Amino acid sequence: MKIRIKDGRVIDPASGLDGVQDVFIAAGRIVALGQGPADFHANLEIDARGLVVCPGLVDLSVRLREPGLEYMATLESEMRASAAGGVTSLACPPDTDPPLDEPGLVEMLKFRAKNSPGPRVYPVGALTWKLKGERLTEMGELHEAGCVAFSQTDAPMVDTTVLLRSMEYAYTLGFPLWLRPQDYYLSREGVVHDGVVSARYGLPAIPVPAETVALQTILLLVRETGARVHLCRLSSRAGVEMVRQAKADGLPITCDVGIHHVHLSEMDTADFNANCHMIPPLRSQRDRDALRQALKDGVIDAICSDHAPVDDDAKEKPFQESEPGATGVELLLPLVLKWASETGMPLAQALAKVTARPAGILGVEGGVLAVDGPADLCVFDPQAHWTVSPGTLLSLGKNSPYLGMELQGKVRYAIIDGHLDFRDGH
Amino acid sequence: MSANLQLTPDGRLRHLLTLEGLPARILTQILDTAESFIPVGERELKKVPLLRGKAVFNLFFENSTRTRTTFEIAAKRLSADVINLNIATSATNKGETLLDTVANLSAMQADMFVVRHASSGAPHLIARHVAPHISVVNAGDGRCAHPTQGLLDMFTIRHYKGGFHNLRVAIVGDVLHSRVARSQIHALTTLGCPEVRVVAPKTLLPRDVDSMGVHVHHKMETGIKDCDVVIMLRLQNERMQGALLPSAGEYYKYWGLTPDKLKRAKPDAIVMHPGPMNRGVEIDSDVADGKHSVILPQVTFGIAVRMAVMSMVAGSGA
Numbered sequence: 169m170k171i172r173i174k175d176g177r178v179i180d181p182a183s184g185l186d187g188v189q190d191v192f193i194a195a196g197r198i199v200a201l202g203q204g205p206a207d208f209h210a211n212l213e214i215d216a217r218g219l220v221v222c223p224g225l226v227d228l229s230v231r232l233r234e235p236g237l238e239y240m241a242t243l244e245s246e247m248r249a250s251a252a253g254g255v256t257s258l259a260c261p262p263d264t265d266p267p268l269d270e271p272g273l274v275e276m277l278k279f280r281a282k283n284s285p286g287p288r289v290y291p292v293g294a295l296t297w298k299l300k301g302e303r304l305t306e307m308g309e310l311h312e313a314g315c316v317a318f319s320q321t322d323a324p325m326v327d328t329t330v331l332l333r334s335m336e337y338a339y340t341l342g343f344p345l346w347l348r349p350q351d352y353y354l355s356r357e358g359v360v361h362d363g364v365v366s367a368r369y370g371l372p373a374i375p376v377p378a379e380t381v382a383l384q385t386i387l388l389l390v391r392e393t394g395a396r397v398h399l400c401r402l403s404s405r406a407g408v409e410m411v412r413q414a415k416a417d418g419l420p421i422t423c424d425v426g427i428h429h430v431h432l433s434e435m436d437t438a439d440f441n442a443n444c445h446m447i448p449p450l451r452s453q454r455d456r457d458a459l460r461q462a463l464k465d466g467v468i469d470a471i472c473s474d475h476a477p478v479d480d481d482a483k484e485k486p487f488q489e490s491e492p493g494a495t496g497v498e499l500l501l502p503l504v505l506k507w508a509s510e511t512g513m514p515l516a517q518a519l520a521k522v523t524a525r526p527a528g529i530l531g532v533e534g535g536v537l538a539v540d541g542p543a544d545l546c547v548f549d550p551q552a553h554w555t556v557s558p559g560t561l562l563s564l565g566k567n568s569p570y571l572g573m574e575l576q577g578k579v580r581y582a583i584i585d586g587h588l589d590f591r592d593g594h
Numbered sequence: 595m596s597a598n599l600q601l602t603p604d605g606r607l608r609h610l611l612t613l614e615g616l617p618a619r620i621l622t623q624i625l626d627t628a629e630s631f632i633p634v635g636e637r638e639l640k641k642v643p644l645l646r647g648k649a650v651f652n653l654f655f656e657n658s659t660r661t662r663t664t665f666e667i668a669a670k671r672l673s674a675d676v677i678n679l680n681i682a683t684s685a686t687n688k689g690e691t692l693l694d695t696v697a698n699l700s701a702m703q704a705d706m707f708v709v710r711h712a713s714s715g716a717p718h719l720i721a722r723h724v725a726p727h728i729s730v731v732n733a734g735d736g737r738c739a740h741p742t743q744g745l746l747d748m749f750t751i752r753h754y755k756g757g758f759h760n761l762r763v764a765i766v767g768d769v770l771h772s773r774v775a776r777s778q779i780h781a782l783t784t785l786g787c788p789e790v791r792v793v794a795p796k797t798l799l800p801r802d803v804d805s806m807g808v809h810v811h812h813k814m815e816t817g818i819k820d821c822d823v824v825i826m827l828r829l830q831n832e833r834m835q836g837a838l839l840p841s842a843g844e845y846y847k848y849w850g851l852t853p854d855k856l857k858r859a860k861p862d863a864i865v866m867h868p869g870p871m872n873r874g875v876e877i878d879s880d881v882a883d884g885k886h887s888v889i890l891p892q893v894t895f896g897i898a899v900r901m902a903v904m905s906m907v908a909g910s911g912a
Contacts, residue, residue, distance in 0.1 A: 367800035368614065370714050370737025370776055375801065440715035484693055484723075486713030488736070 169211055169586055170194045172204065176216025176547060180223060180537035181520035191221055193543040196586035201539055212588065214581055216547055222519050223537045224256025224287070224544035224582060226526040228346075228424055228472035229400070230497050232289070234280070235273060236265030241477035241564040243277075246497070247286030249563035251590035253473070253498040254546030254579040257527065257534045258287045262294040263321040269294035269305045271313035278314045285589050288544075290316045290530055292346055295334055299323035304334055308341055316530055317344045317398065322447050324352035328385060335395035344531075347386055348400040349407065350448060354378035359488045361434040361451040369438070371488055374449050376404045383407050387414045390421060398529055399423035401474060403448035405458035412467045422529050423467070425459050426474035427503045428494055432456070432569060442483045442490035443569045446474075460511060463521060470526040471507075473500040477565020495565035499556065501548060502575035509576075515550075543586040552578035599721055606910045609721045609730040610903050612739040613780040621785060625749050627902035628895070634671060635897060644905045645674035648705040652678045654733070655692075655711040660869060661733050661743070664893070665708045668900035672908075674706075696720050704728060706908060714738035714773075729907035737773050742903055743868050744777025746896040748785060750888055751823055753895065754864050758787040764811075764818045764859075766793040766849060767827030767876050770800050774868045775827055783807045793817030794849065797838045814848065814855050821859045824886075825866045826851050826877050834875065842875045852878045856886060864888045 171193040178201065179186045185201075192200040192208055199205060230250055233241040250258055260277075262268035268277070274291050281289035293315030297303040300323075307318055318338060325331050325347075338345050358374030360366050366373040383399070387410065390397050402408055402425050411423050428446060433453045437444045444450060462468040476493025483490050496503075500522060508518035527535025534544045555574050558566040582590035600616060602608045607620055634642055650669040652662055662678065669676045681695065690698075696707065706729045709717045714736030721730040734740040748758075755761055763782055769775040769792050782790045783806070792803055793811045804810055811817030818824050834842040851865065865877075865886045873879045882889060 362801045364802050364805045367802040367805055368776065370739075370771070370773060370800075372737075373801070440718050481691065484691070484719070486692070486711065486716040486719055486736075488713050488715075 170209065171212045171214065171583065171586070171588065172208070172210035173214045173216050173221055173545070173547060176219045176221035178221045178537065179516050179519060181516045182524040182536040183538065184516070185537065186516055191537070191545065193583065193586050196543050198537065198539055198541050198543050214547065218551070219547050219549050219580060220515070221545060221547050223523040223535050224546045224584060225254045225500060225522045226257045226530060226535045227255045227475070227497060227500060227522070228259050228470055228526050228529065230255070230258040230260055230473060230475040231263070231477065232260050233477060234264060234277065240479050240482070243280055244284050245562065245564045246475070246477060247281065247284050249561065250497045251286045251582045251584065252562045252579060254501050254548060254582050255497055256287050256544035256546065256582060256584045257290065257530065257532060259290045259292050259316065259530060261292050261319060261321040262299065263323065267294040267299045268292070268315070269297050269299070271306065271309045274310055274313040274315055285587070287584055288532070288534070290314070290532060292316065293318045295320050295345065296325070296330065301325040301327055301330055304337055307338060307343055311341070311343060316532065317346045319346035319400070320348070322348060324350070326352045331385070332389050332393070335389050335393040335397070339393050339395040344396040344398055346398045346400050348448070349379050349382035349386055351378045351382040354381060359445060359449065360437050361449045363434050363452050365434045365438050369440070376406050376451070379404050379407045379448065380410060383410050387419065390419050394420065396420045401426050401429070401448055402459065402468060403429055403451050403455065405455045408458050408462040408467060412462070415467060422469045424470040424472050424526070424529070425463065425468050427471050427496060427500055428474070428569060429456065429459055430463065430471065430507050431503060436569060437487070440487045441569065442485065442487055443494055443567045443571065445487055445490050445492045446494055447492045460507070464511065464513065469521070470529055471500070471504060471521045472526065473497045475563070477563050478567045480566070483567050493567065495561060495563045495568050498561055498563060499568065499570060499575065501546070501579060502577040505550060505577040506575065543583055545583040546579060547581040548577055548579045550577055552576070554578050599718065602910050607906045608910045610741050610907060611717050611721055611730065611732045613741045613744050613777050613784065614739070616784065618784050618786070621745070621748065621781060624745055624899065624902050624906065625752060627906060628749055628898040631898040631901045634901070635894070640671050641673055642671065643673045645669065645672035645908055648674045648908060649703055650674045650676050650706045650708060650904070651699055651704045652676060653681060653699070653707050653709045654679065655681045655709070655716070656734070658710055658734070661710065664896045665733060665900055668897050668904060671897070672901055672905055674904070692716060692719065693723055696723065700725060700728060706731065706904065708733050710734045712736055729910070731903055731907060734773055737771050738776060740773040740777050742896070742900050743774050744781045745903070746892055746899040747778055747825065747866060747868070748781045749895045749899050750866060750892050751864070753891070754888060755822060758782065758785040761787050761822045762789045762791070762820060763787055763823040763825065764791040764793050764821045765825045765827065766814065766817065766851065768798045768829050768833060769794055769803060769827065770798045771830065771833065772827050778825060779806050779808055791817055791821070795839070815858060818855065819858045821863055823864055823866065824851065824856070824859055828868060828870065829872060829876050846875055850874070850876055850878060851881050853880050853884065856881055866892060869893065
């Protein structure tokens with residue numbers, strides 16, 4: 169398959185490239201930018217006038233809900249939704265049923281993903297058996313089966329000794345740990361930020377120290393062990409300041425934030441909208457502003473969708489009984505554009521947070537647009553407006569805080585490994 | 595928050611879910627309507643035909659004797675047919691979802707649901723899903739709201755103090771877990787009470803409680819000083835010892851309302867309690883049964899207030 173993308177505004181955050189030119193693709197690679205090879209005959213020409221051509225998005229957290237949670241969504245549906253979101257590589261967390269704690273499960277997932285159209289799938293293995301926080305998994309075997317990192321996802325790690333040992337062991341084998349800082353005891357009953365909304369509506373709270381106490385423990389153990397740790401889903405201003413200091417001290421850490429936390433705050437939970445029930449909770453506007461600042465100055469490296477499709481039955485419940493999480497992989501790009509336009513962030517820098525930076529954290533190809541690089545691209549219309557609705561989302565999870573709202577920026581084409589895997593309107 | 599959900603397009607009460615966001619006009623209208631129902635309870639024949647032929651379902655997902663009984667009495671005095679469902683022991687235990695339960699009961703031609711639920715926001719969820727002719731009255735949801743209790747407390751205060759504009763009111767005790775306190779705070783601030791205080795140890799207060807427009811006090815001595823109204827909150831048994839409080843005894847010593855502490859309040863202060871009381875924990879018997887106490891009148895007024903609410907929401911669709 170040879171593809172020529174004509175006359176688009178080509179942006180590659182990694183190299184600083186930004187200009188109108190053509191992109192030539194053959195055999196899964198980008199073969200030329202600007203001027204095509206003399207003998208290039210495209211099977212497919214994409215007219216990209218007025219569109220932006222950028223590296224395909226790399227999403228650090230997309231739940232495909234397989235194995236075991238097919239009543240929420242399926243691997244096929246969420247792969248399709250991811251492609252529609254311009255995502256060409258994704259990491260899927262191990263919080264499946266059973267969790268990704270055995271090589272066989274990971275191999276099956278990789279096999280299924282490879283045979284479905286859609287993004288490259290990079291499983292994150294369970295850090296402990298059944299995610300119980302007690303016994304280490306066979307990280308070496310899981311890595312050979314395809315796991316790129318190890319994580320507890322949202323499952324608690326109550327025993328600090330297990331955390332220390334897991335860092336030592338992962339360090340030994342050179343694997344990164346992806347850890348979301350949340351103290352079990354300080355968070356176990358909570359569903360919202362310990363703030364104005366919790367005070368008014370009596371919803372059980374998760375205080376900021378749930379994040380900072382856990383973060384402090386992780387950072388001290390990183391200092392002790394030298395383990396490489398990626399911190400997932402920061403939510404608080406105080407947490408951001410701790411990461412800022414730790415990075416300044418030279419600790420081997422990176423961190424991300426979920427896209428909804430870049431925009432929403434606890435006030436959005438004020439009408440008991442279960443689609444705003446998320447883990448970590450949406451915090452105060454001050455916290456949200458600190459997350460934005462940290463993205464701007466580089467303390468937060470990447471933005472992910474933290475895609476969590478949830479079936480309607482699990483959401484149509486009183487807030488505190490509802491299943492947490494929001495569908496998001498199809499909103500990642502428009503919400504990144506919205507954040508960029510609201511903060512005056514140059515487009516290329518904004519896109520770096522969902523392309524080159526997360527690819528670097530994953531340690532995989534992609535996230536860049538370069539000759540001889542993989543042909544993973546996203547072509548989007550930065551001007552197009554669309555309304556988020558159950559009908560416009562391909563994901564089986566319709567649980568979006570943005571339902572009924574209009575967003576700007578629509579993916580028109582997603583090219584993955586040289587194949588046109590998504591074409592808007594087809 | 596739920597003002598739109600609670601009101602009809604022309605501004606009448608459609609559901610009663612929370613007192614937050616309801617205009618003072620509506621709150622006053624409820625109190626005035628309740629006033630007109632007081633004589634009904636004093637007559638030989640304690641009935642009016644306002645809800646004749648209407649089916650009121652008491653949907654209690656959480657146990658309650660007092661609130662359910664007063665709602666039942668109120669509905670019967672309005673001539674409604676009352677069906678009591680103790681769901682805590684039936685349908686949802688068999689795995690039925692809240693909305694399925696409500697849909698099934700709606701199919702039995704319900705006109706009104708009186709809902710108590712352990713989760714904040716459950717009545718809101720039901721109100722969003724019921725047919726247009728069905729009204730929802732919140733009889734207590736999680737820690738969020740207990741609007742009829744808040745209203746009967748306002749009725750009591752107005753009855754004894756004549757209004758709200760010159761009052762200093764102290765709410766003492768477990769505000770953190772109290773839906774009653776939240777409803778009282780919303781009502782008092784809406785009705786123009788210039789100073790609402792909460793008095794409790796930090797473990798029993800929401801972190802940002804001051805954002806609700808109240809003054810925070812930790813000591814009883816300063817907290818109830820010069821107050822016109824002292825509202826004591828119930829302390830749940832399971833919270834009397836553990837990480838929130840070391841013991842019921844120590845709680846009583848520092849935050850229990852004794853005759854001695856009550857001297858700090860104004861000489862004509864009234865003492866209220868939503869019940870059921872823990873004598874010797876949050877309140878001394880001498881205070882509970884003393885001349886400042888209006889705790890039993892609160893219960894009587896509660897019936898008139900619930901009649902007012904039910905008649906108003908039932909009339910909103912007509």
